Amino acid sequence: MTHMSEPETLLSVRDLKVHFPTDDGIVKATDGLSFELSRGSTLGIVGESGSGKSVSSSAILGLHRGTNALVSGEILLEDTDLLQLTDEEMRWRRGRDVAMIFQDPLSSMHPYYTVGDQIAEAYLVHNDVSKKAARARTIEMLDRVGIPQPDSRVDAYPHQFSGGMRQRAMIAMSLINDPSLLIADEPTTALDVTVQAQILDLLQDLQREFNSAIMIITHDLGVVAEMADDVLVMYAGRAVEYGPCKEILTHPEMPYTWGLLSSVPDLEGDTDARLVPIPGNPPSLLNPPSGCAFHPRCPHRAKVPGDLCTTQLPELTPASSGGEHVKRCHLPDPAAVFQAEVLPEIAPDLVADAAAATSKTAETTPGESR
Numbered sequence: 563m564t565h566m567s568e569p570e571t572l573l574s575v576r577d578l579k580v581h582f583p584t585d586d587g588i589v590k591a592t593d594g595l596s597f598e599l600s601r602g603s604t605l606g607i608v609g610e611s612g613s614g615k616s617v618s619s620s621a622i623l624g625l626h627r628g629t630n631a632l633v634s635g636e637i638l639l640e641d642t643d644l645l646q647l648t649d650e651e652m653r654w655r656r657g658r659d660v661a662m663i664f665q666d667p668l669s670s671m672h673p674y675y676t677v678g679d680q681i682a683e684a685y686l687v688h689n690d691v692s693k694k695a696a697r698a699r700t701i702e703m704l705d706r707v708g709i710p711q712p713d714s715r716v717d718a719y720p721h722q723f724s725g726g727m728r729q730r731a732m733i734a735m736s737l738i739n740d741p742s743l744l745i746a747d748e749p750t751t752a753l754d755v756t757v758q759a760q761i762l763d764l765l766q767d768l769q770r771e772f773n774s775a776i777m778i779i780t781h782d783l784g785v786v787a788e789m790a791d792d793v794l795v796m797y798a799g800r801a802v803e804y805g806p807c808k809e810i811l812t813h814p815e816m817p818y819t820w821g822l823l824s825s826v827p828d829l830e831g832d833t834d835a836r837l838v839p840i841p842g843n844p845p846s847l848l849n850p851p852s853g854c855a856f857h858p859r860c861p862h863r864a865k866v867p868g869d870l871c872t873t874q875l876p877e878l879t880p881a882s883s884g885g886e887h888v889k890r891c892h893l894p895d896p897a898a899v900f901q902a903e904v905l906p907e908i909a910p911d912l913v914a915d916a917a918a919a920t921s922k923t924a925e926t927t928p929g930e931s932r
């Protein structure tokens with residue numbers, strides 16, 4: 563599958579598979595994932611817990627190395643296949659070319675070292691500079707991410723920061739070496755709604771300044787609507803819908819995406835959108851359902867002739883709305899079903915905003931208090 567909505571491709575993932583052999587069989591956490599990301603643009607990867615989002619992004623960072631994971635496919639960063647690098651080469655690129663921010667910085671920051679020492683260390687590893695220069699650069703970055711009194715806060719320990727401040731510090735650490743790709747795995751899930759919006763604004767602002775490509779991983783389509791140029795919806799280790807964000811939010815064609823849209827809490831905290839969780843649970847990736855992995859939960863499979871849904875894995879095929887939007891579903895006329903049955907039920911603001919959005923918001927609101 564090719565998907566090139568922007569001129570310069572930075573990351574190209576092709577047929578990525580991450581399989582874990584276990585005593586009970588092979589867990590196919592990522593099973594043939596392909597996508598592209600342009601320099602400076604944002605891809606949202608969305609799906610429920612257990613759909614393979616973190617496993618896929620960890621593979622890009624090479625974090626599967628030294629584990630029992632079986633990884634195949636290509637992860638091209640510019641012209642380099644990251645899967646072909648030696649462990650040492652990958653370590654060198656991690657934190658310099660590709661950086662990551664996690665959901666909970668407390669678990670990725672060491673409790674016994676100051677925030678400043680940890681950020682400075684990330685800089686020192688990749689730059690031949692004095693400790694003094696690294697500290698100065700750290701203070702500059704803390705200031706840039708909206709931490710007040712950075713020249714004293716630099717000596718604080720992680721537990722002395724609020725959740726939002728820790729996430730800001732983590733962002734400072736991830737961007738200090740000016741990576742071309744930033745992977746943010748559920749970066750705001752642990753934060754309250756107000757702080758979440760501030761952190762997303764900050765990321766967008768810094769993205770413009772640093773021209774980093776961002777892969778943002780989330781279970782929340784609201785976050786995707788706010789941030790992403792493109793969106794990839796994952797289910798059971800595979801892409802089930804992929805394309806420009808605006809297109810997918812206004813003309814989704816895959817029932818799982820419809821389900822996600824119906825369960826989006828409003829980013830501004832308004833409550834008039836109805837929250838309808840998708841019935842049932844995500845499947846085990848050890849023995850995923852036959853055919854379309856979503857079939858046991860899909861309310862629309864009776865519209866598909868015969869037993870296609872339960873016996874044949876749908877290919878990713880172009881959506882009826884055209885463009886670069888693809889979906890994995892057997893429904894003969896998804897656009898009609900969406901209009902008649904789904905649209906009246908889903909978060910109306912989100913779709914209206916997506917339809918209206920031509921550019922993303924530009925403000926930052928730094929400085930939530932701790």
Ligand SMILES: Nc1ncnc2c1ncn2[C@@H]1O[C@H](COP(=O)(O)OP(=O)(O)O)[C@@H](O)[C@H]1O
Nearest residue numbers: 582589591610611612613614615616617618847
């Ligand atoms: N080391 C491992 N061994 C076996 N299964 C794993 C391992 N790591 C992750 N998995 C499984 O892979 C699936 C996808 O996990 P993950 O990528 O963390 O999901 P997500 O980030 O979408 O919530 C899950 O079913 C998880 O249990």
Ligand code: SF4
Nearest residue numbers: 854857860871891892
């Ligand atoms: S292929 Fe069938 S079961 Fe899967 S999402 Fe489409 S209609 Fe539903």
Ligand SMILES: [Mg+2]
Nearest residue numbers: 615616617747
């Ligand atoms: Mg995850």
